[in-house]
Every structure is written in C-alpha cells, then in structure tokens.
Amino acid sequence: MASGRLSIEYINRYDGLEGLTMMNNDFIAMLLAGGEGRRLAPLTSRFAKPVVPFGDRFRMIDFPLSNCMNSNIRTVGVLTQYCSESVQSHIGNGEAWLQSGRTRHAGEIASLPADRVTSDGCYTGTADAIYRNIDYIDSHNPEHVLILSGDHIYQMDYRPMLEFHKKNGAAATIAVKKVPWREASRFGIMNTDEQLQIVEFEEKPANPQSNLASMGIYLFRWADLKRSLMEDAINPQSTHDFGKDIIPAVLAAGEKLVAYPYEGYWRDVGTVDSLWEAHMELVEGELVLGSVNWPIRTNKLRMLDKPYIGADAVISESVTHPECSVEGSIIRSVVCSGVTVGKGSELLESVVMAGAQIGRNVTIHKAIIGEGAVVPDGAVIGSLHSEEVTVIEPGKAWVTFPDHRRVLEPLSKLINTSRNGRKVAAR
Numbered sequence: 001m002a003s004g005r006l007s008i009e010y011i012n013r014y015d016g017l018e019g020l021t022m023m024n025n026d027f028i029a030m031l032l033a034g035g036e037g038r039r040l041a042p043l044t045s046r047f048a049k050p051v052v053p054f055g056d057r058f059r060m061i062d063f064p065l066s067n068c069m070n071s072n073i074r075t076v077g078v079l080t081q082y083c084s085e086s087v088q089s090h091i092g093n094g095e096a097w098l099q100s101g102r103t104r105h106a107g108e109i110a111s112l113p114a115d116r117v118t119s120d121g122c123y124t125g126t127a128d129a130i131y132r133n134i135d136y137i138d139s140h141n142p143e144h145v146l147i148l149s150g151d152h153i154y155q156m157d158y159r160p161m162l163e164f165h166k167k168n169g170a171a172a173t174i175a176v177k178k179v180p181w182r183e184a185s186r187f188g189i190m191n192t193d194e195q196l197q198i199v200e201f202e203e204k205p206a207n208p209q210s211n212l213a214s215m216g217i218y219l220f221r222w223a224d225l226k227r228s229l230m231e232d233a234i235n236p237q238s239t240h241d242f243g244k245d246i247i248p249a250v251l252a253a254g255e256k257l258v259a260y261p262y263e264g265y266w267r268d269v270g271t272v273d274s275l276w277e278a279h280m281e282l283v284e285g286e287l288v289l290g291s292v293n294w295p296i297r298t299n300k301l302r303m304l305d306k307p308y309i310g311a312d313a314v315i316s317e318s319v320t321h322p323e324c325s326v327e328g329s330i331i332r333s334v335v336c337s338g339v340t341v342g343k344g345s346e347l348l349e350s351v352v353m354a355g356a357q358i359g360r361n362v363t364i365h366k367a368i369i370g371e372g373a374v375v376p377d378g379a380v381i382g383s384l385h386s387e388e389v390t391v392i393e394p395g396k397a398w399v400t401f402p403d404h405r406r407v408l409e410p411l412s413k414l415i416n417t418s419r420n421g422r423k424v425a426a427r
Contacts, residue, residue, distance in 0.1 A: 027162055028142045029073050030133070031064055032126055033150035034081030034114065039271045042393035043370055048083040049270070050150030051090045053353045053371055055282060055289050056321040056336050058298050059090060060269065061150045065109070066296045068148075069097050071158040074107040075140055078150070079129045081114040081122060087150075088113070089300075096299035112136060125240035131229040142222050147242065149216040153278055153287070154266035155294055161219060161260050171224040171255040174198065174247070175217035175262050181208070186268070188214035188243040190259065198257040203243035212259070215266055218242060224255065276368060276389045279334045279351045282319055301337045301354070310343065328358070342377065348384065353394070370394030 037049030044052060050061035061078075068076050080087045094109030112133055115121035123129040130137075130147065137145060144165065146158060156175075165173040179187060189208045191200040202208075220228075228246055232238050238245045250257050265287050269275040281287045290296035303323050309315075310327035318330045321337040328345030335341070335352045342360035352358065352369045359377035367382035367390040369375065374397035382390035 026143045027073060027146065027158075028075040028077070028137065028140050028144075029064075029068050029146040029148055029158075030077045030079060030130055030137070031061070031068075031148045031150050032129060033061055033078050033087050034084070034123060034129065035151055035270075036082040037151070037270065040269075040275065042391060043272070043275075043368065044083075046083070046394055047086040047371075048080065051086050052151075052269075052275070053336055054153060054269070054275075054278070056319050056334060057301055058289065058296060060153065061087065061090065062296055062298045063153055063155065064148045064150060065091075065097050066290075066294075067154070067156050067158060069107070069297070070294055071156075073146065073158060075110075075142075076108070077110045077112050077133060077136055079112045079114070079123070079133065081129075084113045084115075087111075092299060097297050110136065125245075126242045127229060127232055127238075127246045128240035130225075131233050131240070134226060134229065137222065137226075145220050145222045145225055147218040147220070149268075151270060152216060152266060152268050154215075154262075154264060155290070155296070156217075156262065156264060156266070157294075158217075158219075161217075164260050165219045165258070168196075168258045169256060170258045171221055172247070172250055173219040173258050173260050175215040175219075176212050176259040177215055177262050177266050178211050179213040181211050183274075184208035184211045184213060186270075188216075188247065190214065192259045196259045196261070198251060198259055201247050201251055201257075203241075203247075214243065214247075215262060216268070218247075219260075224250075272368065272389050272391055276351060276366070280332070280349065282334060283317060283332050303338060312343070313341075328360075328362070336371075350382065366390065367392065370396070373397065 033048060033050040035049040037044035040049055040052060051059045054060050065076065078087065078091060088111050091109060091111060097109060098107045114123050117132040123132060144162060161173065161175060176190065185204055185206060185208055188201060188203045189205055189210050190198050190212055191210050192198050228249060232240060232245055232249065267274065267278045269278050278287065301323065307323050308325040313326045314329040315326065317332045318334065320330060320335040323337040324335055325340045327343040328341045330341065330347045333347045333350045336354040338355040339352050341347065341358045342362065344360050345358050345362040347364045350364045350367045353371040355372040356369045357374045359375055361378050362375050363380045365382040365384045366386060369392045371394040373392045373394060375381065376397065381392065
C-alpha cells in the first residue's frame with residue numbers, strides 16, 4: 001500500500017516575512033493515531049478515536065496537526081491502525097494544514113497505516129508502531145523525534161520544548177502537567193528532582209504517589225530512541241509500549257530523562273465523561289479554540305443548503321457553528337456544523353456532533369449526540385440529575401415504539417421496521 005505521502009513546497013509569510021522555507025529535518029513528528037477508543041464507545045463505533053469530533057467544527061487530530069504546522073514542524077508521520085480509513089479520509093493529502101494561511105511552508109504529512117509494514121495490519125503497541133517505521137524516520141535523518149498522541153485537546157508550541165530538551169542535554173524529554181488526583185491513575189505518573197530530572201516513573205498506577213502526569217508528548221534524540229526501540233523489539237517480556245516499556249528502560253539505564261512543565265490548557269479526552277467535561281470548559285470559556293496567531297485547521301465540514309436561525313430560537317452560553325438550522329433552544333451546549341434543531345426542542349449542557357438531526361419538541365439534557373444521528377419529535381434524552389452522560393451512537397436514530405419504550409436502531413434498519421404491524425421510519 002502506498003504511504004500517502006505529500007511533499008510540496010509552499011510560500012511562507014509567517015510574521016509578515018515572505019520567502020521560501022527550506023525543509024528542516026532536525027526535528028520531525030510522529031503522530032500516533034491508531035487508537036480504538038473503547039472508553040469513548042459508542043462514538044468510536046465507526047471512527048478511530050483521533051477523528052471523533054470536538055467543538056463546533058474540529059476533530060481531535062486537528063489539534064496536534066495544527067500544533068505541528070504552527071510550530072514549523074514540517075514533517076509529520078501519521079501512524080494509523082483501527083479504522084485507519086477514517087483518519088486517512090479526514091487528513092486526505094494534508095493540504096488543509098500544509099496550505100493553511102500564515103503557516104504555509106514546504107511540508108509533508110505522511111499516512112503510515114499499519115498494514116503497510118505488518119502482515120496482520122496491527123501494531124502491538126505504541127513503541128512497536130514507531131519501530132515498524134524506523135525506515136521512514138531514517139529517510140529524513142532527523143536529530144530529534146517528537147512522539148505525539150492524536151487524541152488530546154491542547155494548543156502548544158513545541159519549539160520551546162525542543163530548546164529545553166537541547167539545553168538539558170537529555171536523551172528524552174516528557175511534557176508534563178499536574179492533573180486532578182482522581183484522574184491520576186489514567187496517566188503515566190512521575191516524580192522529579194529540583195532540576196526537573198525524572199527520578200521515578202510509573203504507567204497508570206493503581207495507587208499514584210504523585211499527580212504529575214505525562215501528557216503523552218515525548219521528545220527523543222533519534223539515535224537514542226532508535227537504539228531503545230531495537231532493544232525493545234527483541235525483548236520477549238516487553239509489551240512494546242512507550243509508557244510501560246521504553247520510558248522505564250531509559251530511566252533504568254541511567255540516561256538523562258527530564259520533565260518539561262506545560263502550563264497551558266491540555267485535556268486527554270479518552271473517556272465519555274472527559275469529552276463532555278472538555279466541551280463544558282469550552283462553553284465556560286476556560287478553553288478557547290484557535291486564534292489569528294495560532295490557527296486550528298480542519299478538513300471537510302458538513303454544510304447545510306440553507307442554514308437558518310428561527311425567530312423563536314434561543315441560543316445562550318453556547319458554541320454553535322454558523323452552518324446550522326436552529327428553531328429551538330440551545331443552552332450551555334456545543335453544536336457542530338450541519339446540525340438541525342427543530343421547533344420547541346431544548347438542548348441543555350449537551351454536545352451535538354456534525355450532521356445530527358434533532359426533531360421538534362425534543363428534550364436533551366447532559367448528552368452527546370453522535371455524528372449524523374437522528375432524534376425524532378418528542379424524544380427525551382438524558383437527565384441533568386444523572387451522574388452519567390447519555391450517548392447516542394453516530395448514524396443511529398432514537399425511535400419511540402407504541403409501547404413507549406425507546407430504543408436505538410441503525411438508520412438502515414428503520415425503514416420496514418415494525419411493531420404490532422405499524423411501520424416506523426426516520427423522520
């Protein structure tokens with residue numbers, strides 16, 4: 001299978017300076033985008049986790065890709081596995097990022113699916129994914145390699161981290177941030193000395209002794225990482241994972257491993273609850289997506305033929321895309337492009353993803369409505385009094401049968417579905 005590489009030269013007008021930028025392979029990025037995202041189910045039933053929508057127009061992978069472009073990282077390898085076609089379809093030839101406004105420059109976003117380097121189409125772990133693509137990295141001959149996750153929400157300039165890494169003469173540098181203690185067991189946790197050198201590291205501990213968490217952003221000298229990967233590949237006891245194997249091995253070998261503190265907004269949205277919470281932080285203004293100086297780019301928005309805001313519509317404390325049709329009430333919610341909200345419907349503290357259709361007199365409280373889902377007239381979804389977030393799977397419809405039980409059915413099955421001789425169809 002072809003790698004899907006794009007290599008084009010563009011004119012750079014960064015900070016008002018015109019001229020052709022040259023490819024600088026001192027620093028390249030490898031973006032891990034193969035996650036299945038079971039904790040985000042059912043939102044990942046049709047998509048890899050990195051292409052789950054976020055905000056009113058973006059997908060998770062847009063953030064690290066845009067960060068790379070804005071940081072002048074010109075070479076990005078995107079490693080895919082689960083539902084790889086969903087990632088490749090979104091990224092396309094990479095032009096949405098490579099040709100984006102002030103960040104235009106010579107560049108390459110390369111699609112690196114697992115089935116091009118493995119017989120079964122699967123990487124055995126995050127470290128194995130990089131190991132299998134050593135030839136790709138070697139072809140660029142970088143001095144440093146940045147390892148990124150494709151499913152975190154943040155806006156970060158990686159250049160200061162590179163300077164910090166070089167200044168400390170580290171074999172590896174890990175971006176870190178303190179997280180709430182209740183979430184610490186979800187992350188790689190570490191302790192450092194006064195010089196920020198890492199002295200202890202444990203991946204997802206059951207009883208964490210610290211809340212200083214790895215952000216899943218690793219910066220290595222390529223020569224050191226390549227050696228570690230090759231040693232790890234022949235270790236029969238290894239799970240071939242960065243957090244479980246590579247980082248502990250670097251630490252055990254006595255190599256210099258340092259922590260780079262990050263003070264900006266960062267969220268691992270790997271669970272339904274954390275995804276909903278991040279959207280509420282967007283509503284509350286704690287998170288602001290993109291700016292003139294730090295644009296976040298995406299690709300392939302869903303559009304409506306005639307976006308419309310009705311005379312009786314209410315939109316309050318919400319983030320809504322202009323390509324929507326709204327006749328109901330949207331309060332403290334996030335509504336993505338291509339969504340319709342019928343008359344008399346109320347959305348409160350909810351997320352409605354691209355292309356969803358909300359009928360009339362619908363009540364949706366504390367829920368996430370998946371991309372392309374259909375909610376018919378009169379449906380009631382979720383509850384503000386529940387601790388759980390209700391999720392409607394992408395491309396499915398919420399149907400009320402005569403006995404008033406509400407069930408989910410795939411859209412393709414709605415026609416000719418009947419109960420007691422009565423046909424039920426998507427509205």
